[in-house]
Amino acid sequence: MAQPTSLARPPAPLVGDTRERLLDAAEQLFGENGFDGTSMRALARAAGTGLSAANYHFGSKEALLTAVMLRRINPVNELRIQRLETLEAQAGNQPLRVEDIVDAYLRPVFEIRAASLQRDASSPWLAARVYSDPSDAVSKLKRELFVRVHARFLPALQRALPQHAVRDLEIAQQLTTGLLVHVLSGNVSEGELGSAQDYEAILRRLIAYATAGLTHLPVVPADGAEEQP
């Protein structure tokens, strides 16, 4: 009880280390090879530890995926919503500009990605890979993580584009996510782009493309009959 704290807790210091190395390895390998394409053994080896350590810390492969996803996606989503709220505070009662909404949605991913990349910087962003991963373990997780943000951004889009049906805006929003996923999966710019700092180049094109797509939705009659002459 009267032990000095410097001696009272020797186990703690080197505990969290391998746990985080496992998360790092999982982020990289799941991102590169997918969930089914990554074995727990390869993952433990990349983290410089044994197979059992991984199962000790996370209990299962699926739980490890959940952990690494949460670690990376939650900050992105919080930053997105924070940006949106800042915009709304500045705008008062006026609708936001579509481009600003798109920016608040897309930019945080690139910023956090750039901040958390000591590595190759060319490896795919895990969350994007997960978004199109068909594995059962993955599809459940996906919606829980992203539905909340979509629900938060949709009203902002509605106010900015009041002439369109909610359903159309929802689809356009999902298409925008498709653009993001495609870029972050590494399917765009096999050329000179892709280095760490100048994500601005691809991001500007991405924002421009998405903004145009959202502001030029096909105008359909407000009622159900879409094909009537």
Next chain:
Amino acid sequence: MAQPTSLARPPAPLVGDTRERLLDAAEQLFGENGFDGTSMRALARAAGTGLSAANYHFGSKEALLTAVMLRRINPVNELRIQRLETLEAQAGNQPLRVEDIVDAYLRPVFEIRAASLQRDASSPWLAARVYSDPSDAVSKLKRELFVRVHARFLPALQRALPQHAVRDLEIAQQLTTGLLVHVLSGNVSEGELGSAQDYEAILRRLIAYATAGLTHLPVVPADGAEEQP
């Protein structure tokens, strides 16, 4: 040698049947569960045959994937190019409308998809799943299949949008593919859409979004310095 042909070839009639059932099963299961997520056993069972039959006809899992991809993608790509050539013939020397180029690129996928779906119609389109599948066997195949079409459509885009750099058009073209992949992977319209015939509803929104994205590229100075005031 003098045998009547009706007796000379009895083995042929029932040959192709299981081979095609295997292709059908592969298309469905690879599409739903990905390449790594589908076992040859599950695939053979879905085709109503044994494991060995699959390996007899295709030699390996990877070769089976290649076969099923080629069967479905080649007709799409041929239709795409045929549509583009028709447009060019009609336009004479004039540049095409961007929307028509986009239509020629996107619509054939939905048409052939609708024509080849006796099944659920809600199962993901294999080629889209493959496009974001990280498996090694898949990434090689991907580029071989799609690079040719992209190379064919890019000049048409250049003539329609001469004020933009080729590199910018190329990126926008890849973004457009991202939209398509996302839709065909089943990530859009979890609502009422998705039935067999009315793909027109989602296709129209897709075309509008992509056309707007392509016609509103950010205008950058023709030289390298993009950020100069």
Next chain:
DNA sequence: GTCTATATGTTGATAGAC
């Protein structure tokens, strides 16, 4: 051509020593 049986390797997860 298709089957059963099998060879050979890998998987996720666990038990028990330390």
Next chain:
DNA sequence: GTCTATCAACATATAGAC
């Protein structure tokens, strides 16, 4: 906490009978 050793299940692919 981390290790080695091991389990049962599953993977791809092949051999040989019919």
